[in-house]
Amino acid sequence: MSATTLFRGSIAAVLFLSAAAAQAQTTTPPPRTAGGTATQASASTGSTTLVKDSFASGPTRDTKDGTAATVQAGGLFSTGNARSLAVTASGTYRYRQDNHQFSSAAAINYGRAAANKDAPIETTVSNLQGLIRYDYFFADKWALFVQAAGRRDKFQGLDLRANIDPGVAYYVLDDKKHRLWFELGYDFQHDIRRDFNVEQARRTYDTTPPADRTETMEAATHKTADRHSSRLFFGYDNQLNAYINFTTGLEYLQPFDPTKAWRITWNNALKSTITDKFSAATTFTLRYDHDPLPNVKDTDAITSVAIIYNFR
Template identity: 25%
Template sequence: MKTAVFVFCILVSGLISCKVAYADWVEMKNGDRLSGIITGTENDKLIINTPYAGSIALSWKEVKTFETDSPVVVSLSDETTLKGTVTPAEDGRISLRIGEILETVSFPLEEVRSINFKPAPPVQTKGRINAGVNISEGNTQTKTYHLDAEAVVRTVKSRYTIGGELNYEEDEGEETVDDALAYLKYDYFLNGKWYLFNNLTLEKDEFKDLRLRSFAGAGVGYQFWESELSNLGIELGVSYVNEDFEEANDENYAAGRWAVNYDRYLLEKIIQFFHYHEGLMGFEDTNDIVIRSRTGFRLPLSNNFLAGAQFHYDWDNSPAPGMENYDKKYLLTIGYSW
């Protein structure tokens, strides 16, 4: 008898735990319904943690209604902040049960600005450093070294970025690659999305006859997303370009600049895809085009270490005489992030 009672209690407690663990649900405008734990909103997405697919980000515009079993903090467009459990109401609205007296407030979904919003710390820092080495000896004697790094400091209104790259190769004791890149950028946010920027980039490549290319400029950017899971920003501005060659005639010109910076975690933060693209086009001579592109994947390992695979593509539409227009690099790296 005692055994039966014990088993019954275990079953009941298990059922109660399952109900408590996954009592929230969301109904989409197309009729789909998901159950789990609603953790909040992020980048115009409602995040629900499901027992069968992990965290799922749902477009807020496609949410019809939802319900929570535990209290959540709801911020409205008029700066009002309320805390309570959400219950469904008529289409396009939700109700919030507030406090022990269960006072109910109803409002349209479009008035909700955020759910369980977590203010960012006043200063945030992040960065990474990656290295790749390949040394072959015997019948083939080659040495390849790569290093890239970037650090970002973010406050509510400002973002500071510094980074660089180094590449060096030898084949049978002779240098075949020797290039370096360094960049600085400052962004001032006018609001949560739009920002103004200043940037400076320095680049040298011995095997492109390029002693130093420098360009500095300013412009405007728009940050579509900025979070731990995904980031997307675009920029448009003007720059002044100075090219100092070893043998060819030096050049300087004003140019338009554009840039795209995108990264996103895939498969529940198992792997991160990234793509950076930056271009310059001269105002006086539109054949003066320079493009720098970095695309790849980062695989987080333990203790902030990560593995990476990168593809670098650089295009110079008007290279020094006798030089190729493009350079390609395929890289495998090991790095550290913070």
């Protein structure tokens, strides 16, 4: 290569780099994402308890828009002296753009077991749940949301429990790995009860002396029921390290009438990352109903272990 050719090439390279630098300086920087923009959590909490008096987890935030989805499943099967079958599965989906976020979730839990080797196998767990939610972040630490949820649960006497919850959320801490927030809002609940439970309630009411009958006993004889409540929720999410995440949430529902029918739900989840796509989660849910239907216990405690697949 001649000296003249090398000199000309050097001059051309200098001119090209100068033009590129000038272009970079004059290019308008991308707009800053508004504070409060939501994003997906580090994965699923692992909980298969989703709706209303069990699902209570606010949206998460990041600096990027996007879509994320997860599925999780677990189960147990045994034969011989101990006969049982239990399966659980759930999925989540989240889409975020600017200050808007849409999320949804669904879960199914089913179990059958026999008390001993000669007893017939009976259904012991049967519920189906779903939820959709929309969030709008209007300020750095504030968001408006509305969510709708539904649950079908044989052993709580429900063909359907539908809930609609509008409200406002405030984030005290809002870091990618450490969040603390509160939600305050209103809850409308519509129950459609199982015919079996309604008939049981009517027999109990009819055989109870009039002087001992209560409003709760009479209300339980109706096929449908509506309830209006105020809702308070506290949530905490901590990415303890690169592999372990802890999440907890406490929800309190205070009906306007009857006021004694308040409910508390406490959710906990400990998730451990296995690989980039797989995680294991252990969850514990405690549900307390101060005024349940007749023949239904006031407290449920649920513990589960599941494997999670992350589509992100």
